[in-house]
Amino acid sequence: MISPHHIVHFDLDSFFVSVEILLDPSLKGKPVIVGGSAERGVVSTCSYEARKFGVHSAMPMKTAMRLCPQAIVIRGSGSEYSKYSRIVTEIIASKVPLFEKASIDEFYCDLTGMDKFFGVSQYTRELRESIIRETGLPISCGLASAKFIAKMATNEAKPNGFLEVPNGREKDFLWPMGIEKVNGVGKQGEQQLKNFGLYTLGDVARTSQEVMEKYFGKWGESLWRKSQGIGSTTIETDWEQKSMSHENTFHDNQTNADFLFSEIVRLTEKTAYDLRQDEKLTGCITIKIRYSDFETTSRQEAIDYSSLDDRLIAKAKDIFAKHYQKGRPVRLLGVRFSQLIPFTMQMDLFNNSQEKLNLYKAVDDIKDRFGSKLVKKAITVKQKPKDTK
Incomplete structure (x- = not known):
């Protein structure tokens, strides 16, 4: 059993x-x-x-x-x-x-x-x-x-x-519940269901699965399954191991600090864009540095959960500045975000962050429509690598 x-x-x-x-x-x-x-x-x-x-x-x-x-x-x-x-x-x-x-x-x-x-x-x-x-x-x-x-x-x-x-008493708990109490039923969905005469999960349960799917599609079928007490039990245990990253291997080894910092900004901005597209916040940043002799170092630091470019870039630059061995030729740089959690609007509403978030989302929309190369931060445009040996 x-x-x-x-x-x-x-x-x-x-x-x-x-x-x-x-x-x-x-x-x-x-x-x-x-x-x-x-x-x-x-x-x-x-x-x-x-x-x-x-x-x-x-x-x-x-x-x-x-x-x-x-x-x-x-x-x-x-x-x-x-x-x-x-x-x-x-x-x-x-x-x-x-x-x-x-x-x-x-x-x-x-x-x-x-x-x-x-x-x-x-x-x-x-x-x-x-x-x-x-x-x-x-x-x-x-x-x-x-x-x-x-x-x-x-x-x-x-x-x-x-x-x-x-266990076994799920319907006793669920059926008296107003459909507005079900996660995922917004104001519009609530009104659609009520217009159909469905006010509680019990009403949904007494409607056939076929009818729910016919009039409300996959969402209706999902709601019917919930009314029967059927739902996911899957716990996403790998949430902390999931990550997003971007890295770049240079054609020539680089010692120009200004260029390396601009590359950190570019990679962080690119990863932050992916973060927002996936509606996530990150709680940890890792900077990867591979030198010309292939020695590779990775340094990470926990951060306040965020998806904002300026905060992520500032921390990424700080980590790089603390761990880069000045003057040593660099072959590869990488930026990785980990400890990802679902985006929480409230976490990016502090210290005038709401305006920043709206700005970044507007820039993201432009990138989606016209390509990511159209919009770049000034620091990533001005700095060019110097030839190194």
């Missing part, structure tokens, strides 16, 4: 706000908004006290302040959020055999088979309590037989709670 799956979903509650409260306990219990400037900014996240006034993520700050004029607005610190995210990651990694970092503040864990040695429910509770105790951060979690059910259970457990959907 196949052992039932036990999937846990962890979600740090109002993560950025919770970190800010750790740094300044006087904020506790107050309407707090983390985001950009009042004039042009966007809400990154907000406390539950602010949500009571209708404030939510991605809302223009002007609207948020109109709804909640007494709110305390904080610009936010990506470095602190990256730091605490890594602390939670380390705790989970030390206690769970299989886990996936789904975003900066979300994790999936597979505890299947552990029920032979531990009570899975009790182990989940203890792990959650351990995270709270060691970090001081509130965290909600759901335990179920599939990832999407565990995530929905987490949402029902918020704030700072735990909810288990026992």
Whole structure:
């Protein structure tokens, strides 16, 4: 007999706000908004006290302040959020055999088979309590037989709670749920389903799979499967090993430092473009240097999660400057991004980064339409290699 799956979903509650409260306990219990400037900014996240006034993520700050004029607005610190995210990651990694970092503040864990040695429910509770105790951060979690059910259970457990959907009781949990609570059902999809008379997952379940697929395509079929409690249990354990990179082997060995720095900029910019196209953030940069005698060195450093050219380029240049042996001929340079996690809009909304992100995306669009050679940074155009021997 196949052992039932036990999937846990962890979600740090109002993560950025919770970190800010750790740094300044006087904020506790107050309407707090983390985001950009009042004039042009966007809400990154907000406390539950602010949500009571209708404030939510991605809302223009002007609207948020109109709804909640007494709110305390904080610009936010990506470095602190990256730091605490890594602390939670380390705790989970030390206690769970299989886990996936789904975003900066979300994790999936597979505890299947552990029920032979531990009570899975009790182990989940203890792990959650351990995270709270060691970090001081509130965290909600759901335990179920599939990832999407565990995530929905987490949402029902918020704030700072735990909810288990026992194996065999999935339909009891799912069918009363409004279809708007299913991940992936946006406002437009919700309205389409309601126009068809489908208000809950139970309504979807009582509609044949063929009808759902006929009127809503593959999305309808997927939604029907979810209504039956059927969902993925695959934990992407190789998220930390996945990487993106670009490197260049020179026709002639190079000692011109200005050219080498410009090449680091070009390779980093090229890899950052790929990063945004794949909707990822990176948490680690590696610089590879191969000298003329084929000796190769690779140096990496952890960074605050980002997808912004200026931040990535600054760190790449810094790593190269610290480790390049000046005057020694270089045969190859490479830039690699690793510790990739799904793009989180909120992580690039700090320190005027929203405008930068919009600019980079606009440049990406131009490259997509007309080719990457059309748009280049000035430093990569001006510097040319000098002939070396």
